[in-house]
Amino acid sequence: MMRLGILNRLCRSAVFCSDWTVRDGVTTTMLTLVRNHHVPSDRFKDYGIPNASWNPDMMALYRRYMAWTEDGSWKRLPSYNRALRQDRDPESPNRLFTRNTDVEGSCFEYAMFLNASERRILCIFQPGPLLEGPPCHTHGGAIFTLLDGVAGTCAYATMGPVLTANVNVNFQSPVPLGSTVLIEARIERVVDRKIFMSCLITSGISPKVHVDGSMLFIKCLGSGPANGK
Amino acid sequence: MMRLGILNRLCRSAVFCSDWTVRDGVTTTMLTLVRNHHVPSDRFKDYGIPNASWNPDMMALYRRYMAWTEDGSWKRLPSYNRALRQDRDPESPNRLFTRNTDVEGSCFEYAMFLNASERRILCIFQPGPLLEGPPCHTHGGAIFTLLDGVAGTCAYATMGPVLTANVNVNFQSPVPLGSTVLIEARIERVVDRKIFMSCLITSGISPKVHVDGSMLFIKCLGSGPANGK
Numbered sequence A, B: 001m002m003r004l005g006i007l008n009r010l011c012r013s014a015v016f017c018s019d020w021t022v023r024d025g026v027t028t029t030m031l032t033l034v035r036n037h038h039v040p041s042d043r044f045k046d047y048g049i050p051n052a053s054w055n056p057d058m059m060a061l062y063r064r065y066m067a068w069t070e071d072g073s074w075k076r077l078p079s080y081n082r083a084l085r086q087d088r089d090p091e092s093p094n095r096l097f098t099r100n101t102d103v104e105g106s107c108f109e110y111a112m113f114l115n116a117s118e119r120r121i122l123c124i125f126q127p128g129p130l131l132e133g134p135p136c137h138t139h140g141g142a143i144f145t146l147l148d149g150v151a152g153t154c155a156y157a158t159m160g161p162v163l164t165a166n167v168n169v170n171f172q173s174p175v176p177l178g179s180t181v182l183i184e185a186r187i188e189r190v191v192d193r194k195i196f197m198s199c200l201i202t203s204g205i206s207p208k209v210h211v212d213g214s215m216l217f218i219k220c221l222g223s224g225p226a227n228g229k
Helices: A004-010 A056-071 A140-159 B004-010 B056-071 B140-159
Strands: A020-023 A026-029 A075-077 A108-115 A120-127 A162-171 A181-191 A194-203 A209-219 B020-023 B026-029 B075-077 B108-115 B120-127 B162-171 B181-191 B194-203 B209-219
Touching (some): A056 A108, A140 A181, A140 A209, A140 B140, A140 B162, A181 A209, B108 B140, B140 B209
Antiparallel strands (some): A075 A108, A108 A120, A120 A181, A181 A194, A194 A209, B020 B026, B108 B120, B194 B209
16 A cells, blocks of 8 residues: 555545545445534544435435445445545644535535446535536536546546546536536546546436546556455 | 526536626626625625735735736736626525635635736636645645636636636646645637637746646627627
């Protein structure tokens, strides 16, 4: 496993250094610093589960994908508010960008589901009112932020520590605030240390495409796959 | 000027529908809804000016670019926390993603400077602790968010209402939280309704490159340039 100092220097994007690993089919939660800059929270609160702000479409999709986890092929990933693997600085005000508030429904509401053998990830996402870009619609940056996180998580989970090298995305239609969207990313091919991924964001209730594109991650030198394969 | 309803349907990204226009060389602040979901704030607070959280590098760059505004070739752009042109729903909890907190220094601290005749924009940016991605570094999504906003603002200011169609960026080196970076974007060419832009993010105190790339915006049908040219 890479030392944190090395990871600090190499990492370029968001969530490839996540809070869990998949080893021998078992998802293991790593020691994680949980800190809320605004409101005190549990140190190890898992934000990737439903709360009162979730709309009926989010709940329906959550139940659908939770059903997929029953045979072990898919796993819901826990989601914390800091990506540190070690609780080295409990006084740090730093928080993961996508989990930087405890006000339910205000920013990023999401849950991720991983199929490690298919090298594929799904994420259901409900953007809150503090993510506005165009009036009453989600900021393109907020959409990109979660897309980067979801794809990076998939790459990390299956290939080990990675860094984002390139992102090429097309914005096809706006995402209304409060709606439910489905983010999907998968590893298309691996060439040496290069991990080529595709990504797609659609409406959670129809095939309407919001965003499509591709991403390139680079596997960090000397790191093994997170799933031990 | 496009009607808000049309803009709502057409807009795909963040800040191309901003709160000001440049007409005959005069920057005009539009009627803007200013609303703070967490802490009450002035309705028309301009966030694009220094506060106590800004580090010395931010202050030095701010003073440098403010000096450039003295001959009128550059303009500092005011920055509010909602992009609505009309105060149609003062009770809305919606807030611009990059201005969704009043806790100084915690998220996006930035100021934008526009040279309309050169179709070029500069932005000084200090990422706060709530924008974390890799430990102690800025989330790639946060960097992308402001890049989208800055480039879109330049396109809007010089060409009128636009929408983001494609973004292709390379992440070259991580951005430490609390550091100062310089975002630059410019219009390279315009072909019919297509606006091709280049973008570059460097350290505010050295030539070190963090991000480079290109963006494509599409000019909305029937809209005139914001600067009246």
